[in-house]
Amino acid sequence: MNKDTVIRVSDLTKRYGEILAVNRIDFEVEKGETFGFLGPNGAGKTTTIRMLTGLSKPTDGKASVLGLDVNSEIARIKKRIGVVPEISNLYDELSAMDNLIFMAQLYGVPSSERVQKAEELLRTFRLHERKDSLFGTFSRGMKRALTVAAALIHDPEVLFLDEPTVGLDVVAARSLRNLISNLRRQGITVFLTTHYLEEADLLCDRVAILAKGRILAIDTPLSLKAKTDKKSLEEAFMKLTGLEPEVLAIEKGK
Numbered sequence: 477m478n479k480d481t482v483i484r485v486s487d488l489t490k491r492y493g494e495i496l497a498v499n500r501i502d503f504e505v506e507k508g509e510t511f512g513f514l515g516p517n518g519a520g521k522t523t524t525i526r527m528l529t530g531l532s533k534p535t536d537g538k539a540s541v542l543g544l545d546v547n548s549e550i551a552r553i554k555k556r557i558g559v560v561p562e563i564s565n566l567y568d569e570l571s572a573m574d575n576l577i578f579m580a581q582l583y584g585v586p587s588s589e590r591v592q593k594a595e596e597l598l599r600t601f602r603l604h605e606r607k608d609s610l611f612g613t614f615s616r617g618m619k620r621a622l623t624v625a626a627a628l629i630h631d632p633e634v635l636f637l638d639e640p641t642v643g644l645d646v647v648a649a650r651s652l653r654n655l656i657s658n659l660r661r662q663g664i665t666v667f668l669t670t671h672y673l674e675e676a677d678l679l680c681d682r683v684a685i686l687a688k689g690r691i692l693a694i695d696t697p698l699s700l701k702a703k704t705d706k707k708s709l710e711e712a713f714m715k716l717t718g719l720e721p722e723v724l725a726i727e728k729g730k
């Protein structure tokens with residue numbers, strides 16, 4: 477067992493009645509890696525993040541984060557991870573600053589450090605001038621940025637981001653991507669889901685391609701392109717997920 481493995485998933489399964497949302501998946505994420513989960517709508521990406529962050533119990537299989545079991549040690553995991561959900565978990569009726577302070581309290585950041593930490597994040601995320609504005613009055617991009625900032629308030633070792641740049645304009649998305657690549661430089665392990673293949677190609681060391689709850693491929697963007705003989709990750713993705721007729725011919729030829 478590699479001691480630098482931060483996320484370890486084996487045979488992980490989630491069933492909702494008849495629906496097999498996640499179907500016996502296996503993967504590992506190493507310390508400091510930025511790992512992307514790609515897949516069409518309904519593939520099971522959010523369900524996987526929810527199981528890894530204690531929001532949903534696996535039906536079967538095993539998962540650990542930072543060497544701790546998601547079923548029995550979730551409270552200890554939560555202290556050391558940051559989560560940016562699909563829909564923001566911040567409060568519309570609180571200011572940007574108060575949202576960060578609230579999250580800092582929740583995560584047990586010592587009271588003497590809360591304001592300074594919040595100020596620092598507001599500066600990094602270029603929201604300092606608006607620190608006293610209510611979250612509810614923020615634009616979509618500003619909301620997303622503050623949600624990511626809030627997930628970092630307790631200096632997590634792993635950050636989970638569910639579609640971080642969805643709905644953002646080109647400039648806002650780019651700036652958020654830069655912030656995410658800075659996290660990688662700081663040695664933070666990042667697990668993200670995205671529909672933007674170019675984004676995954678830019679940010680991720682490795683990606684898993686998921687469809688109908690199953691992992692179809694896990695590799696670096698470069699090798700996925702090489703293996704499928706495609707120039708872009710988008711074309712490789714289309715081929716691997718079978719969203720391209722050509723894949724049928726390949727499978728038959730095997």
Ligand SMILES: Nc1ncnc2c1ncn2[C@@H]1O[C@H](COP(=O)(O)OP(=O)(O)OP(=O)(O)O)[C@@H](O)[C@H]1O
Nearest residue numbers: 492495496497515516517518519520521522523524
């Ligand atoms: N709470 C739930 N109850 C019943 N079914 C659910 C629930 N959550 C997810 N599902 C089902 O599980 C499957 C996977 O959903 P999930 O949200 O994980 O997909 P996703 O890959 O995140 O998709 P998207 O790209 O649209 O966000 C879907 O068929 C969905 O309907």
Ligand SMILES: [Mg+2]
Nearest residue numbers: 521522523562
């Ligand atoms: Mg989702």
